Amino acid sequence: MAKKQIGRREFLISGGIAVGALAVVGTGVHYLDVARSDKQLRQDFLRPPGAINEIEFMYGCIKCGLCVQICPVQAIKLAGAHEGLSYGTPYIDVREQACDFSCDAMQCVETCPSAVLNFIPFKEAGLAAVEKATAGVVNLRNSDINPFEVQKVAMKETVRMGKAHVIKDTCLAHQRKGFKGISRGKDFEGIYRAPDSKVAWATPLKDKEFDREICNLCVTECPIGEKAIVFEPRKRDGKMRPRVLEGCTGCGVCVMVCPTEKPSIVVEPVKS
Amino acid sequence: MAFDLLKSGKNKPPLKPKPMEEMPHTKLGIKYKEWCNSHKTRHKWRNIRWAALIFMNLLFVVSFAFDLSILEGSLSGSRLIGFYLMDPFNALQVLATSSTTGYIVHLTMNFWIGLTTILLFWFFLGGRTYCSWMCPYHFLAENTEKLHNYFVKKKMIKEHSFHIGLRFVFWFGFLILAVVTQQLVFEDLNVVGITSRAMIYGPGLILFWVVGVLLFEIVYSKRFWCRYVCPIGTTWSLVGKLSPLTIRFELDKCGYCRDCQDVCLVPHELWFVQRGKATQKVHYTGSDCTRCGLCIDTCGGNALTYTIKGWGAVL
Numbered sequence: 001m002a003k004k005q006i007g008r009r010e011f012l013i014s015g016g017i018a019v020g021a022l023a024v025v026g027t028g029v030h031y032l033d034v035a036r037s038d039k040q041l042r043q044d045f046l047r048p049p050g051a052i053n054e055i056e057f058m059y060g061c062i063k064c065g066l067c068v069q070i071c072p073v074q075a076i077k078l079a080g081a082h083e084g085l086s087y088g089t090p091y092i093d094v095r096e097q098a099c100d101f102s103c104d105a106m107q108c109v110e111t112c113p114s115a116v117l118n119f120i121p122f123k124e125a126g127l128a129a130v131e132k133a134t135a136g137v138v139n140l141r142n143s144d145i146n147p148f149e150v151q152k153v154a155m156k157e158t159v160r161m162g163k164a165h166v167i168k169d170t171c172l173a174h175q176r177k178g179f180k181g182i183s184r185g186k187d188f189e190g191i192y193r194a195p196d197s198k199v200a201w202a203t204p205l206k207d208k209e210f211d212r213e214i215c216n217l218c219v220t221e222c223p224i225g226e227k228a229i230v231f232e233p234r235k236r237d238g239k240m241r242p243r244v245l246e247g248c249t250g251c252g253v254c255v256m257v258c259p260t261e262k263p264s265i266v267v268e269p270v271k272s
Numbered sequence: 273m274a275f276d277l278l279k280s281g282k283n284k285p286p287l288k289p290k291p292m293e294e295m296p297h298t299k300l301g302i303k304y305k306e307w308c309n310s311h312k313t314r315h316k317w318r319n320i321r322w323a324a325l326i327f328m329n330l331l332f333v334v335s336f337a338f339d340l341s342i343l344e345g346s347l348s349g350s351r352l353i354g355f356y357l358m359d360p361f362n363a364l365q366v367l368a369t370s371s372t373t374g375y376i377v378h379l380t381m382n383f384w385i386g387l388t389t390i391l392l393f394w395f396f397l398g399g400r401t402y403c404s405w406m407c408p409y410h411f412l413a414e415n416t417e418k419l420h421n422y423f424v425k426k427k428m429i430k431e432h433s434f435h436i437g438l439r440f441v442f443w444f445g446f447l448i449l450a451v452v453t454q455q456l457v458f459e460d461l462n463v464v465g466i467t468s469r470a471m472i473y474g475p476g477l478i479l480f481w482v483v484g485v486l487l488f489e490i491v492y493s494k495r496f497w498c499r500y501v502c503p504i505g506t507t508w509s510l511v512g513k514l515s516p517l518t519i520r521f522e523l524d525k526c527g528y529c530r531d532c533q534d535v536c537l538v539p540h541e542l543w544f545v546q547r548g549k550a551t552q553k554v555h556y557t558g559s560d561c562t563r564c565g566l567c568i569d570t571c572g573g574n575a576l577t578y579t580i581k582g583w584g585a586v587l
Contacts, residue, residue, distance in 0.1 A: 026452060056375060060379075062456065088469060111351070113386055
């Protein structure tokens with residue numbers, strides 16, 4: 001097949017079309033961006049721990065999926081094309097699989113090459129906590145302090161993916177109801193490491209049977225503990241109910257374990 | 273001497289075409305057509321390349337599927353046994369957006385290591401070698417290209433070709449778009465990344481885009497994405513400007529049949545195979561060459577071989 005020489009004129013024409021196409025793409029992206037920023041206050045995605053604010057997140061996320069791969073409980077998923085500009089970016093669907101911190105190391109954050117999951121705050125918090133805990137300790141070996149444990153706890157408490165809030169209309173505790181049995185049914189695939197777990201790794205939720213006079217699964221299963229959520233009587237009528245505190249990380253374990261058909265506790269992603 | 277190797281020799285006056293006595297088929301004493309077809313069924317390098325390409329992409333898939341820490345991530349960014357690798361055009365976009373917003377200071381050391389490692393790696397292997405030996409879209413396009421060739425042969429469609437400089441319009445265009453929109457725009461359209469992610473993390477609706485591009489290539493313009501659009505390929509071609517690994521052409525063994533140009537993804541790189549075009553006895557392909565080896569397989573006179581430029585000078 002003879003290859004004819006393609007001259008400057010053809011180049012200018014095709015180049016012009018290319019520039020036009022790029023301009024259309026750019027305008028489209030800009031339009032979607034503006035349309036999305038109206039909803040900015042109600043950001044739909046719960047991003048993995050350490051995510052910088054949503055607008056900057058889009059600068060840097062190269063959609064490689066390393067965070068997806070490293071997560072031991074496979075909580076992180078990549079958004080599909082129907083999410084528009086968010087295609088390929090990571091999010092966590094906590095109802096299906098919450099982030100339970102059983103990796104103990106913020107692995108998704110540490111692995112992120114473009115630092116849109118920013119490890120620096122966790123590193124600093126961990127070091128500060130260790131420094132505080134070991135201040136005045138002369139010989140670390142003879143003391144009860146385990147610096148790794150201190151660092152782990154400090155790091156996970158620094159996470160602010162979102163904040164949980166209880167939906168009173170359906171919450172069993174608010175209706176003074178108890179719960180007995182397997183919370184999400186025998187077919188539920190989600191795994192997590194309960195605070196009272198005897199093993200260091202995550203186990204299936206369906207393997208655990210609960211029996212509570214007043215349902216308080218969200219409180220007892222919380223990986224953060226009493227800094228994040230407490231079960232206490234309401235002042236008005238002494239009714240026991242869960243109350244989310246400032247320490248909530250938005251990890252979503254409460255949402256995953258909630259036994260009602262629609263979760264009676266949901267995580268609202270952080271607003272940037 | 274070493275500097276001479278970098279010159280293409282295109283500006284020099286061409287050598288005189290070989291007379292009939294010096295043509296390879298006369299030397300062998302066979303008919304010209306017979307000589308041309310003598311290697312039509314040889315697929316040595318293609319098979320090696322396909323095996324390597326499938327192996328590398330499978331490595332991504334099994335690393336995720338079976339939780340092995342061999343080659344994690346996708347072609348946009350990955351970790352090879354703990355070492356980060358970064359797609360260079362992706363990295364360029366991140367650099368472009370982040371330098372205008374000041375976010376650049378937050379980029380991790382792994383980002384810089386990943387970028388440098390991969391640039392060095394593919395520099396030695398020839399830059400665009402990535403396209404034919406690694407890129408899953410190349411594999412798809414290479415195979416659907418046969419359909420296109422069939423349609424053209426049956427005169428059902430016309431071949432449309434464009435100026436090869438169009439890639440630079442797209443290359444700069446996507447970088448500018450990244451800065452203007454503050455989004456990695458190209459990554460949403462990147463058929464390479466999409467194919468890679470679809471294989472590793474499961475398919476999605478976005479695959480319709482890949483199919484669309486493939487269809488366009490089949491019915492309108494052969495290898496349109498790879499030849500004229502893909503900024504990843506353009507980046508690699510810039511990286512490969514001085515690459516040592518390339519393809520060597522020996523005029524003495526050439527029979528002017530130009531079969532190699534027919535199978536080539538970037539035929540302009542083989543400009544010297546045409547009768548009366550070569551200016552030197554030996555030519556090397558330039559940075560657009562993907563080192564796919566199709567021309568080596570198809571050449572009846574073995575005039576084309578893989579070579580490492582300057583190797584002789586080093587020895």
